Structures are given as C-alpha cells and as structure tokens.
Amino acid sequence: MRIENIQLIKNYRIFQNWSPSPDFAGFSDINLIYANNGSGKSTLASLLSPAQSPDAWKAGVSVEVSETGTTEPRTVESSQDAFWDRMSVFNKDYVADCFDFSVGEAKALLAIGKVNANREKELRTARTRLDDLSRLTDSLVKEAKHKQAVPNTILKSIGTLVTSTLGGVDGYGRGYDARAVGKRLPFAMPLEKQSGFKAEEEIAKAQSTFMQEVDVPLISATEPLSSSTVSAVLERVPTARVIETLATRPERAAWVQQGVELHLHEHNCLFCSGELSQERLDALNRHFDSSTRELQDDLRFLLKQLGALVISLGKLHALFPESGLLYPEFRAEYDLLRDGLKIQIQKDVTELEMLREFLERKQQDLHAAATLPESWLNKSFATPDVGRLRKLLADHNDRSTRFEAVRKSACQKLEAFWIGEQHEAYTEALSEAHQATLAVENNAKAIKETRRVITELENAELDPAPPAEWLNQRLHTLLGRSDISVEPVEGNRYAIYRHGEPALHLSEGECTALALLYFVRSLNTGGRSRRNQIIVIDDPVSSLDENFTVGASSLLWSELVQPSVCSCGAPLDCPCGQKPTRDCGQLFLMTHNFELFRIWSNQLDRLQSGVMKQGRRFKILELQAQGKRVEVGVARRVPIWRDWGSDQNKEHKALRTRLRSEYHYLFWRAASTLISCQGDPTIEHEMDAAIILPNICRRMLEGFLSFKFPALMGDFRLQMQAAIDQVNDGLTRQRLVTYLHQYSHQERVETTRGVNRPEAVPVLHAVFELMRNQDAEHFMDMCTALELDPVLLANRAPNPTSELEAAIA
Structure with missing residues (x-):
C-alpha cells in the first residue's frame, strides 16, 4: 500500500x-x-x-x-x-x-x-471488515449516483418539452425546471384519459398571442332622409301673387324679405328714408305669404337633416379599428365588412351632396319647380347597418377577456398529459434510486460502526x-x-x-x-x-x-x-x-x-x-x-x-555529492537559474530569477557576507552596503542598490502574489559580480567545485533598455 x-x-x-x-x-x-x-x-x-x-x-x-x-x-x-x-x-x-x-x-x-491477544484478533477482524466495506463503497456510490440521476433526467426531459412548447406562457419559461415538474407530479393525467387527448389542438390554444381589447363604437341613430320627401319639396311652388322683379331676381327677393321683417311698424324706409305706402307693403306681404315661408322652412329643415347625416357618415368608418388589432380568426370577415362600409359611405355621401345642390338651388329660386332623376325616386338615406361589425368586435373582446384562462387551461392539460406519459417510468426510476441510496447509507453506517469498534479497541x-x-x-x-x-x-x-x-x-x-x-x-x-x-x-x-x-x-x-x-x-x-x-x-x-x-x-x-x-x-x-x-x-x-x-537512477548522485552544504546548494541553485536565463530568456525564466531573489540569493549572500564582514554579522543591510561601497562599476552598483532596497528585505516568500520583474536577471548578474569582486578566488573555487562556468555568472549583463534602466532606478 x-x-x-x-x-x-x-x-x-x-x-x-x-x-x-x-x-x-x-x-x-x-x-x-x-x-x-x-x-x-x-x-x-x-x-x-x-x-x-x-x-x-x-x-x-x-x-x-x-x-x-x-x-x-x-x-x-x-x-x-x-x-x-x-x-x-x-x-x-x-x-x-x-x-x-x-x-x-x-x-x-x-x-x-x-x-491483549483477543483484542488484537478483534482489531484484525474489524480492520479486514473495514477494508471490505470501503472497497464496496466506490461501486455503491457510483451506482447510486447513476440511479439518482435517472429520475431527475426524466423530469428534465419533461421540463425541456414544456418550456420549448409553452415557453411564451407565464409560469412555463426558464424557471420551469425539474423541480417545477416534480411539484406537478400529483396532477399527472391518468392513463385512461391519455388516449383521447388531442394534444395538437391544445398546443394551438397555448401558443396563441394575446390581443388587447378594442372599443366597440356606440352608433347614434340619425333620422332617415327619403328621396320622395326631397322630391315633394322640390316640386312645390308658393301660391302667392308674385312681384315679377323679385320672382326673376331671387337674390334680391331674399334681401327684400329680410327688409320686410324690419319695417313692420315703420312708415319710412330705413335704407333710403323714403315713404312706405300701405299699398307697397300689402304687395310685399302677398309676395311673401305663408306658402312661401313654409316652403323655406321645409328647405332649411331638409338641408339641416342632410348635413347631420353627412357628418355622421364621415365619422362612421373611423370608429372601427384596423383588423390587425383583432385575433386572426376574425380578420377576414371584419375587413370585408369594414371595406364594404367605406364604399357604402362614399356612395351615400356623394349622392347626399348632389341632393344638397338640388335643395340649395330650390332655396334660391322658390318659384321654380324641380324634379329628381328617376333613379333616385325610391331611395332613402340613413346610417348603414354596422351590427355585424360591432358583433365581431365584441367577440374579439370576449376572447381577450378569457385569453389567459384559455391558454392556462390548455397548458395545464398539456402539462398533465406529458407528465402522465412518463409517470410510470419516473416512479420506477425513483424506487431504484431509493434502493441504491439506501445501500450506500447502510454501507456508510456499517463503516462508521466498524470504525467505532476499532476506536474502542484501540483506546482500551x-x-x-x-x-x-x-x-x-x-x-x-x-x-x-x-x-x-x-x-x-x-x-x-x-x-x-x-x-x-x-x-x-x-x-x-x-x-x-x-x-x-x-x-x-x-x-x-x-x-x-x-x-x-x-x-x-x-x-x-x-x-x-x-x-x-x-x-x-x-x-x-x-x-x-x-x-x-x-x-x-x-x-x-x-x-x-x-x-x-x-x-x-x-x-x-x-x-x-x-x-x-x-x-x-x-x-x-x-x-x-x-x-x-x-x-x-x-x-x-x-x-x-x-x-x-x-x-x-x-x-x-x-x-x-x-x-x-x-536507488535505481544514479544520474544525480555526483551533483548531490558536490552539494556538501546549504551554502553550496544555494550557490548552485542561484547560478543554475541565472545560466538558464542566458541569451534570450523566456518570461518564465525571468520569473524564476525573480522568485529566488528574496530567499535563495539572500541566504547565499548572508553566508558569504558573514564570512567577509564578521564584525557586521547579523545585520544584512549593513553587510550589503559595505560590499556595495567596494564596487566600482556604476551599473552594477545601481542594480545592487535596487536589490537591497526592493527585494532583499523580504523575510517571507509571497506565494500568491503575481511576479513581473524583468530586471531580476541583471540583478542576479550583479550579485555574482559582487561575490567575485569581494573574493575572486573563492568565487572561482565554488564554480570549479560545482562545475559552473564563471563567465556566464559574473560577466556584466548587457545594457538594459532605457525602460529597464528606469525600472531599476
């Protein structure tokens, strides 16, 4: 093991x-x-x-x-x-x-x-049983996971079918998942009802789009206008004795008639101050007798009735909304009726305008009889019948009122049907999952009990x-x-x-x-x-x-x-x-x-x-x-x-033998890292160099500088400063100062912080230059002992770019 x-x-x-x-x-x-x-x-x-x-x-x-x-x-x-x-x-x-x-x-x-021999025997027996139970755990857990997934898979498949078909209905969107299906299991459709269920019809109901209700216009009744009534008025002529000059000049007659009303109790003309004789007034009264006034009143009444009817017809078509606001099943008939209404209104208004011209001409010339065309003799003008249009609008509104109820009912039926189809398979899968879970639990209880026995035996x-x-x-x-x-x-x-x-x-x-x-x-x-x-x-x-x-x-x-x-x-x-x-x-x-x-x-x-x-x-x-x-x-x-x-691979034994002390190891680790950064180092190599600066290099320098500056032992910063003061090369001094102030103080290695220090390689070169400057013989002996090339370590690194110089400075 x-x-x-x-x-x-x-x-x-x-x-x-x-x-x-x-x-x-x-x-x-x-x-x-x-x-x-x-x-x-x-x-x-x-x-x-x-x-x-x-x-x-x-x-x-x-x-x-x-x-x-x-x-x-x-x-x-x-x-x-x-x-x-x-x-x-x-x-x-x-x-x-x-x-x-x-x-x-x-x-x-x-x-x-x-x-106790008996207790040891019991321990061996208990441990063997524990091993057997533990080996059984993997297969039981694997089987249980498989069985436990099956019921949920069935519920998921039902949920996917529901959301893909009924996703537009409230309550059946993304939130309708396996848990939602599980809550609806008690409402599954019985097997005997599934055979006669028409799923396609219910899907059509469930997938319909809601349309807003529309206003059903209230149509005010207008009095019909008959052509026979108009014709009778047009043919009438006043029975009075007329004054020829007024009869032949209708526009003057209207002016004079208005003047007669103003001079009922006057003896002189208000316009010319001339005397009004009784004879002249009697002649005017005979010209404008009651038959004339009655005809004028009838003409005004007909024109008013005609005008009201034209206005009513002009507004009627606009009262009915476009068919796009109605459910599709109502649109064809609605468009046909609405278009017919528009044509009927246009025709009636045209003919009414022609009647208006007849009446206005008669009003101008009361004493001239007029007749309508024969084709108009039996016509009657009134508000068209829009009852069927209003019925279609009412049917649409009724459908909108019951829209959610219809769709909800269809969705519930479909939901119950689909759940009912899978109910038997789900029940069977649930039973198998329960049995598998029970087997795992019983095995776990047996393991727990066996461990308890082992613990008691050990403690005893x-x-x-x-x-x-x-x-x-x-x-x-x-x-x-x-x-x-x-x-x-x-x-x-x-x-x-x-x-x-x-x-x-x-x-x-x-x-x-x-x-x-x-x-x-x-x-x-x-x-x-x-x-x-x-x-x-x-x-x-x-x-x-x-x-x-x-x-x-x-x-x-x-x-x-x-x-x-x-x-x-x-x-x-x-x-x-x-x-x-x-x-x-x-x-x-x-x-x-x-x-x-x-x-x-x-x-x-x-x-x-x-x-x-x-x-x-x-x-x-x-x-x-x-x-x-x-x-x-x-x-x-x-x-x-x-x-x-x-023991089977002696390849590294010689290197282990050469690393006689921690100092040898630190020197070799820092040197090998630096050598790997020669030429054009990768980002990873530069990062490795940055990683060893706070720990490996510091411990190496602590050992080296404690030997070179024994009086300053224990104060690394003073030792480093003393060594730096003896370096003549300006760039090397600058890099060493950077190391002293930025990296060497890190007592604890940060293992989670990101590393991004491209100046690490030049600083490593500077560290080895410092050691060679302080003790060239020791430096060369270490390189010889560890089979390292001193040229690759202590030769000053190539001049950095201005950006790197700025970073070091």
Whole structure:
C-alpha cells in the first residue's frame, strides 16, 4: 500500500489547478523531499491528511494509490476513502493537537499498555471488515449516483418539452425546471384519459398571442332622409301673387324679405328714408305669404337633416379599428365588412351632396319647380347597418377577456398529459434510486460502526505508564539534557516537569521533540503494523538547533528505515523480545532544513544491502516554486518536482555529492537559474530569477557576507552596503542598490502574489559580480567545485533598455 502520485489539486493555497509534469515518474518507498519556504511543502503534507485539509478535498483532489493484493493502481478522490486510515502525518497541526499549551500537559495519544491477544484478533477482524466495506463503497456510490440521476433526467426531459412548447406562457419559461415538474407530479393525467387527448389542438390554444381589447363604437341613430320627401319639396311652388322683379331676381327677393321683417311698424324706409305706402307693403306681404315661408322652412329643415347625416357618415368608418388589432380568426370577415362600409359611405355621401345642390338651388329660386332623376325616386338615406361589425368586435373582446384562462387551461392539460406519459417510468426510476441510496447509507453506517469498534479497541489498550519511561529515556537522549520529564496521571494523560516543577511554558522546540517521540511510538499501537502504514513527516526540526537535527535524524532513520536500537532502548541484541518492524509501508520525509536533507541523502546513498534486499527503494526530490504565466501580465508561483535521483537512477548522485552544504546548494541553485536565463530568456525564466531573489540569493549572500564582514554579522543591510561601497562599476552598483532596497528585505516568500520583474536577471548578474569582486578566488573555487562556468555568472549583463534602466532606478 502506497501513494504512487498526486495527479490533481484544483484549489488549495499555492496549488491552483495543479498537476505534476508529464515526466514525473511518481513516488517510491522512501521519499526524501527538500523544499524552500513558499514552495508548497507543508501544504502538501496537510493535503495527505484529509482531516486537516477539508477545503482542498471539497474543491477537488486526485491521488493515485496502489494497495496490497491488487495489480492495478486506483484513483482516490474522496477524503472519506478508507485508504486514509493507513496514513500517519506529523506536521505543525499534529504538534498543535498533541498539547494543551495552557496547562503544559500532553494528551495521552501514545500511551500503550499490554497487548491483549483477543483484542488484537478483534482489531484484525474489524480492520479486514473495514477494508471490505470501503472497497464496496466506490461501486455503491457510483451506482447510486447513476440511479439518482435517472429520475431527475426524466423530469428534465419533461421540463425541456414544456418550456420549448409553452415557453411564451407565464409560469412555463426558464424557471420551469425539474423541480417545477416534480411539484406537478400529483396532477399527472391518468392513463385512461391519455388516449383521447388531442394534444395538437391544445398546443394551438397555448401558443396563441394575446390581443388587447378594442372599443366597440356606440352608433347614434340619425333620422332617415327619403328621396320622395326631397322630391315633394322640390316640386312645390308658393301660391302667392308674385312681384315679377323679385320672382326673376331671387337674390334680391331674399334681401327684400329680410327688409320686410324690419319695417313692420315703420312708415319710412330705413335704407333710403323714403315713404312706405300701405299699398307697397300689402304687395310685399302677398309676395311673401305663408306658402312661401313654409316652403323655406321645409328647405332649411331638409338641408339641416342632410348635413347631420353627412357628418355622421364621415365619422362612421373611423370608429372601427384596423383588423390587425383583432385575433386572426376574425380578420377576414371584419375587413370585408369594414371595406364594404367605406364604399357604402362614399356612395351615400356623394349622392347626399348632389341632393344638397338640388335643395340649395330650390332655396334660391322658390318659384321654380324641380324634379329628381328617376333613379333616385325610391331611395332613402340613413346610417348603414354596422351590427355585424360591432358583433365581431365584441367577440374579439370576449376572447381577450378569457385569453389567459384559455391558454392556462390548455397548458395545464398539456402539462398533465406529458407528465402522465412518463409517470410510470419516473416512479420506477425513483424506487431504484431509493434502493441504491439506501445501500450506500447502510454501507456508510456499517463503516462508521466498524470504525467505532476499532476506536474502542484501540483506546482500551492505552496504558500511559510504560510509555512514560520510554518517553523520558528517548527525550533526554534527543535533547541532550534531562531537565524535562513526564509522569503518568489520571485520565491517560501526562504531567510535564522541568527540574521537578510543572513545566507550564514549553518552548516550540521542546513541544516538537515530545510530539515527534509520541508520533514515532504511536506507530506500533492499536494493533497496527508499520508495514501497513504510510508515514509523512514534515519539518521535524524546523525550530530546533543543529544538535537536535542530528538526534532527530538518527531517531527517524532507526525507527522508520533501519533500527539501530531495540524498541526498549537497549542494543539490538536485547533479550526483551520486542522486535519492531524494520520499516514502514511508505515514508515521506519533507524538510527545508538542508542539514537534515544532506544527512539523509548521504545515508540513502549508503543504504545497507539488507534493507535493499527487502525491496525497499528510495527517491530524492526537491519541490521548487517556479514562475508560470497564468494571464497577460500576471504570473504565479507554481510548485514543480525536481528529481535528485534514486536507488535505481544514479544520474544525480555526483551533483548531490558536490552539494556538501546549504551554502553550496544555494550557490548552485542561484547560478543554475541565472545560466538558464542566458541569451534570450523566456518570461518564465525571468520569473524564476525573480522568485529566488528574496530567499535563495539572500541566504547565499548572508553566508558569504558573514564570512567577509564578521564584525557586521547579523545585520544584512549593513553587510550589503559595505560590499556595495567596494564596487566600482556604476551599473552594477545601481542594480545592487535596487536589490537591497526592493527585494532583499523580504523575510517571507509571497506565494500568491503575481511576479513581473524583468530586471531580476541583471540583478542576479550583479550579485555574482559582487561575490567575485569581494573574493575572486573563492568565487572561482565554488564554480570549479560545482562545475559552473564563471563567465556566464559574473560577466556584466548587457545594457538594459532605457525602460529597464528606469525600472531599476
């Protein structure tokens, strides 16, 4: 059982949509990993303990693993997979969980009592059952996901049919999805009603477009005008004795008639002042007698009636709206009637105007009889019958009033019909999904119960007394002093003492030492075999001194790779009978402490043949953060694996041998990065150069300048300023000043900030020029030892463009 490769990390800190390069061959049995701060090492360690990284696993992680008894690797994508029950991870989170810093007591995580044979048997049985249940989980979950998707797929298909057909109706648009269909399931059309359902007719109703109501005009009644009545008036002649001069001059007669009315009680003419004789007045009265006045009144009445009728007809057609405002089924008949009305109105108005001319001429000449054309003798003029037009408008309005009800009813019928067609298939799919879900839940309950049994069995074995003695012995050896000790107390916990007094404030290093011992001792508890465990150790000496580095390295090597002492602390030939397993299933040792890395690298190269014969292989890796452009103008640090060789690949052994110290490594790392930027460097190469400036270069310069300026040791800025003052070249001085003020002060590597520093390559050149200027012999010796070309490092970089000069300045 081991981790073969980490294939994908979607979103976890520095790992963003990350996957290893295609040429990365995966992990081995023993994996030594070196990494500088900010490269993702600790993030990776917490990722391998899913309980510490739930957000990462929720976002998406894919790990390739192999297990005992199987020939093909499998992919783990769940934090709940039983594979993780075999993981043991030591990191800062583990240390924090081991201690209650407020009281200075360690939790009894590693307290071990006598092993009960029956309990171990029960543990083995429980673990086998857990493995079987866990293997079954994948197939059950996969089947459940498939079954659970089927009912929703059926509902989606119904929803798609509804929205594509009825999308224009309120309530059946985009919001009509599978959930909406699910709510309508109780209203599904029964099977017996589906055969007689006319879907096409209902679709036509549902897809019709709403038309606004129109006004139905109210037609005022006008009195009909008969041609016979007009003809009779035209033929009438007054019976009075006429005055010839007035009869022959109608325009004068009208003027004189008006004058007679004004002179009823006058004796003199108001116009000429002449005398009005009674004889003349009698003659005028006979000319304008009652028959004349009656005819005039009749003519005026007819003209008024005719005028009202013309006005009414002129407005009538406009009262009826265009047919485009009506539903399509009404338009043809409506247009026919409306056009006919227009023609009828035009004809009637024309003829009425002709009648008006006849009447006006008669009004001018009362004594001349007139006749109408014979074709008009039986005509009658009145408002046309528009009842059918008004009926069509009323029918349209009635349809508009009931529009939503008609469409809604059609939509509901169609909805019930389509749901009814799929109801049987949906019910069956729902039942299958429920059974599949129930199988997953029952399996999960069984796993939970089995884990509970295992936990109870493991906790029942805890006995803090024996480990306390073991812990004190190892702790004194590890720290090189005996002032710290532990004693068992009630509740399976330990009391911690310093010089016999309660140690209420442990240093970070002391906590790490205790936690590391607890961790190593716990690997054999609970009936577990190291052979079945994957052990991850992240920075076991990150906060301790060099003496502890050697002690921690020896402890881990002896416990996890090749024991040098018995489990009780005596030599290996001890007769106590305790024979710990000599190795674990898989080991990951991650560190940014170069001394620990160097010790283990040398030991792995000299790994004893006895361990090799057991099939134990090793690989040495470095996790580096390289620049990668993620969008225009923005780059991110992206972790990559660098292979430093393995037991089967000795290609890099010579280089590992040359890197005798951290200083050698830093020099080689900075130099190799700069060499990769020769010629026309890519943006990624320039980003790599920018990445190493705040960390790698600073640590390299700290080591170099502490040797050159021992009096200024501890003050990097003063050391840099002293070295810069001795540089004669102006451009190099300018670049070094830029480095000092902009980059060298960064104590912590920013792993999420974008990188865009094209001046990084010239600054790197300036750093090596500074070292050559200070100590040319040392510089050349380092290049020779590491097989580097000094010309590529210290020759001043080509003059930058004016833009770059401005950026540096």
